[in-house]
Amino acid sequence: MIKINDLTFSYAETDKLALKNISLKIEDSEFVLITGPSGCGKSTLCRCINGLIPSFYGGKIHGEVKVQDLDSIHTPTNIMAKKVGMVFQDPENQLVAMDVEKEIAFGLENLGFSNTIIAKRIEEVLDMVGIDHLRNRLLSTLSGGEKQKTTIASVLVLHPEVLVLDEPTSELDPKGAEEVIQIVQRLNQELGLTVILVEHRIDRVLQSVDRLIVMKEGMINYDGLPRGWVEVSQNTSSGIGVPPIARLGLGLKQKKQDARIPLTIKEGRQFFTPIFKQNKWKVRELSESHVNGNLGKPIVKVRKLWYKYPDGPTAIRDISLDICQGEFIALVGRNASGKTTFAKLLNGLLRPSKGMITINGLNTKNTPVEHLAKFVGYVFQDPNVHLFADTVEEEITLMMNNLGFSSKLIESSLDKMLHQFNLDHCRKAYPRSLSSGEKQRVALASILAAQPKLLILDEPTRGLNYGLKKNLMEYIIEYKRNGGSILLISHDIELIAEFGERVVLVSEGKIIADSEKHQVLSNSLHFSPQINRLIQPFTKYGIPGDLLTVNELMRGFS
Amino acid sequence: MKFAYKNKETVIHRLHPACKLIWVIGILFACIIISDPILLLLIFFSTVPFVIIGKIVKEWFSFLKLTLWLSFFIIVINMFASQYGSTILYVIPSEIPIVGKLKITFEALVFGIGMSFRLIATISAFAIVTLTINPDDLLQTFLAFKLPYRTVFTTAIATRFMPCLLNDVDTMTDSLRTRAYNFNDGKFLQRIKRRSVLILPLLSNSLERAIQSAEAMESRAFGSDTKRTIYKKIETTLTDYFFIMLSTLFLVFLFLMLLFNIGSYNYYPSLDPIYINVSYMSVALVLIFFVLAPAVFSPLKKVFDLD
Incomplete structure (x- = not known):
């Protein structure tokens, strides 16, 4: 369990508070998504959890951060590493060795593990992350996504109880990003690993997280179920978008339809079938x-x-x-x-x-x-x-x-x-x-x-x-x-x-x-x-099959 | 990446890093103490089999191409700068203030050629070692020589960032050119000045990278108090000891050459004659033997070492 109590922090040489009175409890095996506009303090919060703040960065800190029984504020990061694994944005800058096996071994070498244990653990994580085929490859020959998977493996090998990922996909192409997110989801679902993910493309993960935390100016703006956020988000200017499919749900709800808000295409098709069936479609005015x-x-x-x-x-x-x-x-x-x-x-x-x-x-x-x-x-x-x-x-x-x-x-x-x-x-x-x-x-x-x-x-x-x-x-x-x-x-x-x-x-x-x-x-x-993929089965009810956006679809409703 | 190590499973790659390190030090030493152009050329040719067996012809040639250019300049500059030598090939008719009339001598030309043989042989050997030693193994080898871990590791990391830095230079140059910034405006000094706009941004990027790298390493328990272990330590087999011994003997031989003043050669005022007699031939043959030995015997590793 992670317990953060009244945490306030400002970086050295500035009085501006990067975090203001944050209190938070994260249970074991929870999958938490943290998001918010740039500079809202989400990365800072992550670094407080594994002790990089304050032991690496310095600065003024008040409050309490506890991961299980370890006090993050007073424990050096290299000891916290056994409890909290952290993955950063750019895989390029996290790699230290030449090949995948050596890279994964790095953390265990630092902690003085014997070769037998290192070998066993490497086998474990190669399978866990699904990169067994890369084990002997030189890192310089890997794609961005493969590199990021290697860094995840190299952190998991220390058997942490919490995995913190700070925008792990922002430097990756969509395919690499998708693969990394899938692995993180699997680690949480199958191994019960506590995952804290900072991500701005929330539409990819919203459906699989247990909890969403939205930050703004160093404070927690929302903390609860993802679906709940979608409903309140229309009233706030948080700068965080909701997936088009959820926006469609919101739009339909406003039109006084008895609509539920879906987070995935699958849910969307379930929820909207009756609405799409009943509706008479206006002659389309799209062509202009x-x-x-x-x-x-x-x-x-x-x-x-x-x-x-x-x-x-x-x-x-x-x-x-x-x-x-x-x-x-x-x-x-x-x-x-x-x-x-x-x-x-x-x-x-x-x-x-x-x-x-x-x-x-x-x-x-x-x-x-x-x-x-x-x-x-x-x-x-x-x-x-x-x-x-x-x-x-x-x-x-x-x-x-x-x-x-x-x-x-x-x-x-x-x-x-x-x-x-x-x-x-x-x-x-x-x-x-x-x-x-x-x-x-x-x-x-x-x-x-x-x-x-x-x-x-x-x-x-x-x-x-x-x-x-x-x-x-x-x-x-x-x-x-x-x-x-x-x-x-x-x-x-x-x-x-x-x-x-x-x-x-x-x-x-x-x-x-x-x-x-x-x-x-x-x-x-x-x-x-998303919207175009959603409507494909409904073209039989008269919905034109080439609609692309929420607005286009909404315009067709009578 | 042209200059980076690639994992090719050849016998040259499998030679023990210590053997290759001592070998390259030997060649460097040889190129310093030997000035005889024929012996230098022989050293260079003896490095070529490593390139072929190690399947690194293309990469090695990229190293060499740069060196050939450099050699050309060395020869030309030396021809004009060195006014020693007695066989005058040409005298530049117009007088240059202070210096007087410049002359080009045969000895200066041969001296330039000799120097470039020296350079090419050294670079060739260094290229072979760079392209066939896995940097991780090199790190281990340095550690085996009891160098402090943090220092060795930081140096290794710094070299890892070199390709990133070069990449940054390319992208930033492109970015400025697309903003109509002309790097080739003006004379030589102005051009250098125009290039200098890249320095601060590059430095700032590198610093950011260094911080990120340090963060990531710290998060993986780097610098913890426990004594560090090494996964997959390079094992030194009997055959490896044989190769290390061979390279060490090479050093001993070179030391003897220095002691007895063998291999030195005077270019000025006129070229020493070279007598290709039995003693010269035997020195040349032993030299070639030692340079070639690791390549020639490298298949032994396949025979005696399993895996």
Whole structure:
């Protein structure tokens, strides 16, 4: 059992409280999900449980944290390790050895276990986590998901009673994330391990957790059943989204239907069958949004494009497409399907092996990246790789200076950007010290300030919670309204279903589908959003089979 | 990753790390005390079988490619910088202030070539060792020499982050270029200055990484008071002792060479003549034997050591 009593904490050199009077009891074998906007104190709370706070970080701490009979505040982390296993965000930075077996052995070696016991325990966890086939592999050859599974195994090998995972999937692709979550669920269900999971994509786990804790500004905002949270969430602006299926339940309930709120598609089909049966469907009015008639002239022309990496695979095979002014294209596909390669070809970081790309009439083959930058803005996934300057102000003006804008234009553009992206308060701040949401906005502002014609975003929402995602999309839509074109690379199908227009699906470097979103995203197992998967059996009652979002579905109800 | 260790189950990979370590120290030592270009070239050629048996030709060649470039510069710079030597090949007609007229001599050219043989032989040996010793085993070997665990381990971790750091450099460079930042603007010094914008962000990323890594290690009981054990300790078999002995004999032989001043060679003022006689041949053969020995006898490990 974990007992936290009136815990208050502030990091060294600041008076701001990171945790305020937290009291909490977590029973054995409970599966607890902790969520909340970035900076709400969820990671801090995790670190208090295994003693990293205060023994590693220092700071001012009051209150009591107990894991079974151990006092976390006064016990060094390397002793707490026997009771509490902790897994962090980035698997890359948690690995210490060369191969999987050695990595798993690390903790036991530290505690002085004999080789016989280590060997036995390794066998155990390899099976438990299902990575037996990886045992002799070098870590450098593993995928992100496999690496994270190895870190889970390397923590479990110490036989902890509690497993704490701090956003273990935020650096992983969807497939890796799914696998990691499944393992965590299994560990809790089959072994009865107490699990504390910090996660922002709560739709994946909501159905299997016993308890949800929502934090805000260092305090606990909600503590109870997940379903209960869905009902109260509509009244709070917590920045945490609920899964579309639950939102549909809420919507139907508001329409005075006697609806229950489902958390999974299976529940959704059970709960909604009578409602879908009874309802008379309005003639659909969707089609008007399907066809986007008012597009401008093409600014990007791609013709018979091929790309092969030197000493590597062929990543792009015979792609041809146009991107018009004011168009919003979402590029989807599995990992390593060529999405990022395609984006890098568009901004000149890579040059076509065969075929041609023209941007605003310029052939990318012989135009330097620095010139293409005027037309193509590229936002990298990790905002940290965008931040070089000493102040936010300098960061935003950097690109305009490079492009030789006049000082008057730079001045007015800077003010506009700071205002538009809500960064006025931190114009003199050091960009790397900002919160993750602010960093993302600075990165975006630093690109949009130069008014590129095409904006490429590579997985911009990975690791962001719902609130931040929504804000980001609002900025992007605003840019599009002013005539900009967007190429969004994303695995986030729900996001694309809601905001996208045209969807291009690529696989093994080839375009498999290129059409309006309803055509590409409907009736597919992997690339369909939740609502679309929900309604498939109900098309016999007249529900159109290509609806993608809660709003579209709600509009059809009479 | 081109320069990283890959798990290839060859006899070279299975040689005991201590044997390979002593061997590479031997080669380094040999390249320092020997200046005879023919012997240096022979040392280089004797390292090649390791590359072939160890199946690391591609990776090894990437190391060598860089070295060949460097050698080329060494030869060219030495030709102009070294004004010793008596056989003048060419005199640059126009006079340079202070220095006077520059001359290019045959001896300086050969000296440059000799130096690059030295470099290539050393790099080749280091490449072989880097590509065939599992860093975990290397760590253990250092520990066996009674070096303090924390120091050895921290160094090992730092080298593990190198690929991450290089990756960061690439992404950040790309990111700046897509923001119209031109790294190649201006003259040499300005270019270096323009590159320096990367330093702080890289440092900041590395620090973050170091903290995360420390947290994760601490959470897995690193630094607890118990005496640390080592899982899968490298076992040293009789055959391993034989190989370690061979490498050690190599060192002894080199020491004798130094003692009797064998293998030294004067380039200036004019090249020493090389007499390929019985004594020269026997020195060359013993040298080749010691360099080659671990590769030649490596199949023994398969015969005598099970597993």
